[in-house]
Amino acid sequence: MKIYFVNGSPRKKWNTGTVLKKAAEGAASQGAETELVNLYDLKYKGCVSCFACKMIGGKFHGKCAQKDDLTPILEKLSAADGIVFGTPIYFYNITSGMQAFLERFFFPYDLYSREIVSGYTQKIPSGFIYTMNMSAESMHKAGIDTNVKAGQLFAEEILGMKPEVLYVNNTYQFSNYSKYESSKFSETEKAVYKQAQFPIDCQKAFEMGQKIAEKNLREK
Ligand SMILES: Cc1cc2nc3c(=O)[nH]c(=O)nc-3n(C[C@H](O)[C@H](O)[C@H](O)COP(=O)(O)O)c2cc1C
Structure with a gap:
């Protein structure tokens, strides 16, 4: 069983990277082999609307025709047993790197066919960590949880199972708040929250990883 963890943060070892690592540990505790993909190490673009993936009888039918650093990753993901997508929120939404990746990953499997809903050959569990x-209160007010729904809806349709979702709020943005203009925030409050809540969020991520591995075993 191979489960992939896709990091849509440019900071590989920060909040998103840390919770994804915990999710990977949870999956590994259930016997899964895990692999982390750092999107910001790769050079790639989003979908360019060439529609080669929809061309009847075409060489790339059901596949992305663009060739770049994402090509081998998409090939690997075509045989995944589970995928966890992790992304920071930028401007009330997923990062541009994650958005471009999701376009390239999901769109070729969205066959535009009345008969076949998904070109992805197996049903696999997935999860989204933001x-x-x-x-949490400001997130709901700003509608971020609504903005990020598209990725979850595509995951459900393409991968065939409703994804798990985890929101990690009130994250630490800098290692040292005194070095940066940040008078909008109280570092003391952030530190208190981080100490109390971040370990809980890491545990939830671990449990998500476990659950995804367990769901995969049940599917088989
Ligand atoms: C360009 C940019 C835009 C951001 N926009 C938002 C935002 O709209 N809402 C929010 O809550 N946080 C926002 N943030 C903060 C990050 O989402 C937050 O610090 C996140 O945990 C960073 O993940 P990382 O530590 O894995 O890099 C933004 C950060 C950057 C750099």
Whole structure:
């Protein structure tokens, strides 16, 4: 069983990277082999609307025709047993790197066919982890949880199972708040929250990883 963890943060070892690592540990505890993909190490673009993936009888039918650093990753993901997508929230939404990746990953499997809903050959569990500066209350008010729904809806349709979702709020943005203009925030409050809540969020991520591995075993 191979489960992939896709990091849509440019900071590989920060909040998103840390919770994804915990999710990977959870999956590994259930016997899964895990692999982390750092999107910001790769050079790639989003979908360019060439529609080669929809061309009847075409060489790339059901596959992305663009060739770049994402090509071998998409090939690997075509045989995944589970995928966890992790992204920070930028401007109330997923990062541009994650958005471009999701276009390239999901769109070729969206066959535009009345008969076949998904070109992805197996049913696999997935999860989305979002990390952000805002509190849970501000996140709901700003509609971030609504903005990020598209990825979850595509995951459900293409991968065939409703994804798990985890929001990690009120994250630490800098290692040292005194070095940066940040008078909008109280570092003391952030530190208190981080100490109390971040370990809980890491545990939830671990449990998500476990659950995804367990769901995969049940599917087989
Ligand atoms: C360009 C940019 C835009 C951001 N926009 C938001 C936002 O709209 N809402 C929010 O809550 N946090 C926002 N943040 C904060 C990040 O989402 C938050 O610090 C996140 O946990 C960073 O993840 P990382 O530590 O894995 O890099 C933004 C950060 C950056 C750099």
